[in-house]
Amino acid sequence: MKALTSGQAVQPIDSRAGRAWMAGGSQRGLRFLAEGDFASFFALELKRVERSGKLLLLMLLDVSKALEGGDSKIVLSGILSTLTTSTRETDLRGWHKDGSSLGVIFTEIGEAEKGFVENAVLGRITKLLEAKLNPSRAREIGISLSFFPEDLVLGRGGSVANAGIIPSSFENSVLKTSGRTLKRLVDVAGSGLALVTLSPVFAIVAVLIKLTSEGPVFFRQERVGKGGRPFEFLKFRSMYVANDHKVHQEYIRNLIAGNGPSGEGAVYKIKNDARVTPVGRFLRKTSLDELPQFWNVFRGEMSLVGPRPPIPYEIEYYAVWHRRRVLDVKPGITGLWQVYGRSRTTFDEMVRLDLRYVRTWSIWLDLKILLKTPHAVLSGDGAY
Numbered sequence: 001m002k003a004l005t006s007g008q009a010v011q012p013i014d015s016r017a018g019r020a021w022m023a024g025g026s027q028r029g030l031r032f033l034a035e036g037d038f039a040s041f042f043a044l045e046l047k048r049v050e051r052s053g054k055l056l057l058l059m060l061l062d063v064s065k066a067l068e069g070g071d072s073k074i075v076l077s078g079i080l081s082t083l084t085t086s087t088r089e090t091d092l093r094g095w096h097k098d099g100s101s102l103g104v105i106f107t108e109i110g111e112a113e114k115g116f117v118e119n120a121v122l123g124r125i126t127k128l129l130e131a132k133l134n135p136s137r138a139r140e141i142g143i144s145l146s147f148f149p150e151d152l153v154l155g156r157g158g159s160v161a162n163a164g165i166i167p168s169s170f171e172n173s174v175l176k177t178s179g180r181t182l183k184r185l186v187d188v189a190g191s192g193l194a195l196v197t198l199s200p201v202f203a204i205v206a207v208l209i210k211l212t213s214e215g216p217v218f219f220r221q222e223r224v225g226k227g228g229r230p231f232e233f234l235k236f237r238s239m240y241v242a243n244d245h246k247v248h249q250e251y252i253r254n255l256i257a258g259n260g261p262s263g264e265g266a267v268y269k270i271k272n273d274a275r276v277t278p279v280g281r282f283l284r285k286t287s288l289d290e291l292p293q294f295w296n297v298f299r300g301e302m303s304l305v306g307p308r309p310p311i312p313y314e315i316e317y318y319a320v321w322h323r324r325r326v327l328d329v330k331p332g333i334t335g336l337w338q339v340y341g342r343s344r345t346t347f348d349e350m351v352r353l354d355l356r357y358v359r360t361w362s363i364w365l366d367l368k369i370l371l372k373t374p375h376a377v378l379s380g381d382g383a384y
Helices: 035-052 072-085 111-132 177-197 199-212 246-256 278-286 293-299 320-326 336-344 347-359 363-379
Strands: 010-013 020-023 031-033 055-062 092-097 101-109 142-148 218-224 230-236 303-305 332-334
Touching (some): 035 055, 035 101, 035 320, 055 111, 072 101, 072 111, 101 111, 111 142, 177 199, 177 303, 199 278, 320 347, 332 363, 336 347, 336 363
Parallel strands (some): 031 092, 303 332
Antiparallel strands (some): 020 031, 055 101, 055 142
């Protein structure tokens, strides 16, 4: 922990039952979880609300500026006291970032209670901080409120969440540091090699697109990446320009709800879509339209293997458990769905394959999927 003053204001307690932060002197008895423990409890509570359908409210307090003065021990004492007296026994309090950011997890909140709870918590905490400290010092404390799991992927009004409010230490990835490093090395090497060796194919496809339809060669679209972060997704354009995306939006809404076309299996792309150009139909059938995503991989926005990145409006129709597929790992060009199900599976089955990939990830699984992908692509089975 960073030193808050020349004397330590808060001391860590090491115990096998779980470390806690406890203020010294007058703050004896006020317990706050250490950074690692707070993140672990958050991950646990997030899993619980995903199963129960309830929400949790995460309040983060940036106290770094307020603790810069010589009276930091007194200020911290007031903040800890405020959080203890204004929260329930069932709420979890701790350090989001040691010495600079505190957090409180308010659990078991119903959807109908969101607005009331948000206003009540913010109003009460602000009022008590001003009383314990003073208005000017209280204003130095930045407070953010986020409802989970929805704000982990969706922001206010259904837009993609801004990454700044999502605490990076809460990204629940099964990949350890060594695994992430190895996966990234494979991504950089694989995407770099693909961009170089496939450059003649890029040129041919670009010429075919320009000769057969008006519009740009590349189709650029906002997609949702790991942790709900938006990025610009690249494909070769396979549709006529100025088409109505609401056709696809309505189709996806029905697909996710389980109301897809009967008698032919639920496919992720619309069959016989009139918006697709003749060349685009060939590109889709052979998956050549996906080649520009090697640039997304090289840039670090995607991986060679992972769940497919959704369009923001798709996530608006997700059930709570569906959202997990975009939280833990980077989206990929190929994955279990493309190799074992592709467009023949239902949406729920696709999500289960994505979650299975996250749970069972290994570098060998990635290599196995990569080796099986060419056959899936060449067969064209399930592609539209």
